[in-house]
Amino acid sequence: AQSVTQPDIHITVSEGASLELRCNYSYGATPYLFWYVQSPGQGLQLLLKYFSGDTLVQGIKGFEAEFKRSQSSFNLRKPSVHWSDAAEYFCAVGVGGGGADGLTFGKGTHLIIQP
């Protein structure tokens, strides 16, 4: 079975600074990888996804993520964070292939933005 690890429970970043959120996965084949963002009391919004092809994927709100097969990682990055980026971020892995399987999520990273 697949699993996802987000090693950082909380991260504090100054506004305008760069950001990297870590995500490691365990899966026997090439996974489908996702990053979602959740504001307090809200549902999850898809930031970006990786299925195949170019290992650097661009998402919404200026985020990008890089798939590194050798490290089983899919880290999320942003060159300059804004106060509105404060939220909970979830990495997820899916089996894909058109099946109905659900996603396996990490436990999330809480991002705090300092002024």
Place this chain on the structure above:
Amino acid sequence: SQTIHQWPATLVQPVGSPLSLECTVEGTSNPNLYWYRQAAGRGLQLLFYSVGIGQISSEVPQNLSASRPQDRQFILSSKKLLLSDSGFYLCAWSFRDTQYFGPGTRLTVL
């Protein structure tokens, strides 16, 4: 465009009471539908998924059940709530292997 709705947004229920949460999707047909639960300090746990009317798969044995009476309607139920059922319940639908989530229902069992 597709839209997913959940209601109610918040719910406070006593232990032992029944539960019914509803999820509907607009703008698509025959979607795969999912129920997740997010407990405090934990990630999201898949509870049920459905590939069609009347077709429900359970991922975790528990006090909850799900039904899909119509193509775009997914209902989460319980006959008797437990304290451990408290959490944030999210419905999702999928398109081309990507899942899109509803706004969620906050359930507090007292």
